[in-house]
Amino acid sequence: xxxxxxxxxxxxxxxxxxxxxxxxxxxxxxxxxxxxxxxxxxxxxxxxxxxxxxxxxxxxxxxxxxxxxxxxxxxxxxxxxxxxxxxxxxxxxxxxxxxxxxxxxxxxxxxxxxxxxxxxxxxxxxxxxxxxxxxxxxxxxxxxxxxxxxxxxxxxxxxxxxxxxxxxxxxxxxxxxxxxxxxxxxxxxxxxxxxxxxxxxxxxxxxxxxxxxxxxxxxxxxxxxxxxxx
Ligand code: APR
Ligand code: ZN
Numbered sequence: 001x002x003x004x005x006x007x008x009x010x011x012x013x014x015x016x017x018x019x020x021x022x023x024x025x026x027x028x029x030x031x032x033x034x035x036x037x038x039x040x041x042x043x044x045x046x047x048x049x050x051x052x053x054x055x056x057x058x059x060x061x062x063x064x065x066x067x068x069x070x071x072x073x074x075x076x077x078x079x080x081x082x083x084x085x086x087x088x089x090x091x092x093x094x095x096x097x098x099x100x101x102x103x104x105x106x107x108x109x110x111x112x113x114x115x116x117x118x119x120x121x122x123x124x125x126x127x128x129x130x131x132x133x134x135x136x137x138x139x140x141x142x143x144x145x146x147x148x149x150x151x152x153x154x155x156x157x158x159x160x161x162x163x164x165x166x167x168x169x170x171x172x173x174x175x176x177x178x179x180x181x182x183x184x185x186x187x188x189x190x191x192x193x194x195x196x197x198x199x200x201x202x203x204x205x206x207x208x209x210x211x212x213x214x215x216x217x218x219x220x221x222x223x224x225x226x227x228x229x230x
Contacts, residue, residue, distance in 0.1 A: 002081040002166035004227075005192075006072065007183055009088045011172020011199055015217045016063040018091055022174050038148050046129035046142075053143040054126040056090075057109040065097035068171070068216035071224040073098040078228050081166065086158050088173060088180050090145055103161075105152040105180065111144030120144055152179060165192040169223075172216050175202035184208060197223060 010020035021027045035041045036052040076083040076099055084101045085094055090109045094102045107113075112123040114133035121134055123143065131141025146152050162168065168187035175181045184194050184207045196208040197219045205211055212219045 002079075003161075003164050004075070004079065004081060004083045004167045004169065005161050005165040005183075005187065006083065006085045006169045006171060007088070007173060007180060008072075008085060008094070008171045009173025009180070011174075012068050012216045012220070013063065013066075013089055013091055013093050014172065014199075015066045015068070015215060016091075016093055018060060018063050018093075020172075020174075022176060033148060037145075039150065042142060042147070050127055050129045050143070053109060053145060057123065057126075060091040060093075060109050063091065063093060065093045066217050068220035069093050069097035069099070071221040075224045075227060076100060084161055086154075086161070086180075086183070088177070103154045103158065105146070105154055105158060107143070107145040107153065109143070109145070112141050113144035114138065114140050115142050116140040155179065158183070159186070162186045162192070163190045165190065167195065168192045169195045169197060170202070170204075170208070171197045171220060173198070173202060175204035195223070 014020050019027050031052060036049050042049045072085060085099055086103045086105055087094060088106050090107055092108065092110050110123060112121050112127055112131060114136060116138040117133060117136040119133055119135035127141065127143060130139040133140055162183060165187050168184060170184060173180065181204055184204050187194055194208045196202060196205060196211040198213060199215060200213060201211060
């Protein structure tokens, strides 16, 4: 019975048409992180930040899951042990593909958060800055996204999953941003085998027992077929 923990990043959604952050022409080549992905940026210009996430939410709404997302659903369904996806992505493509066990450590475009009372509500269309919270009525609504300098969500649960993992797989992430970039070290320390599936070697490539390079829509289904054939 092997428990598999899978960390995904923007690269798994690239072939669904959603931009990554650090590839050529990626999101951080078009926007300054400090302007659109920090609490200070939001305080300075809430409309700019709201527009940025409205644009990404609209784009994500037109994207569809690709063969890599679907392969992870097949794995979760057919694998005897537990399969849990910890995603850095804020799109909903894992859920749209049918994955049941998904943890969004950086939040979700489909959610709004009250900065005053922590109430959350669905954000399906465009948000407005400092939206009125349906619960406490404060004008404190913001995108439910974890910005740089903020604590990622579900870290205790993620640590517990890593401690029980037999296999840790990283898919489509450059390994630039912590704490996600450190999960491979934690998994190794807990005795898990580690595998990287990516278009090119990530920052942490040397930390993985095994690395396979190529587009996620090819290497992820191939890997899943191998696991299920064991
Ligand atoms: N198939 C597989 N991997 C791909 C593909 C593809 N088709 N296209 C790109 N990649 C890989 C790139 O080689 C790169 O290593 O996906 C990775 C994308 O890296 P980033 O753009 O840095 O995205 P990510 O690692 O998810 O960023 C982590 O940084 O800005 C924050 O919060 C943001 O969650 C994000 C975090
Ligand atoms: Zn509130």
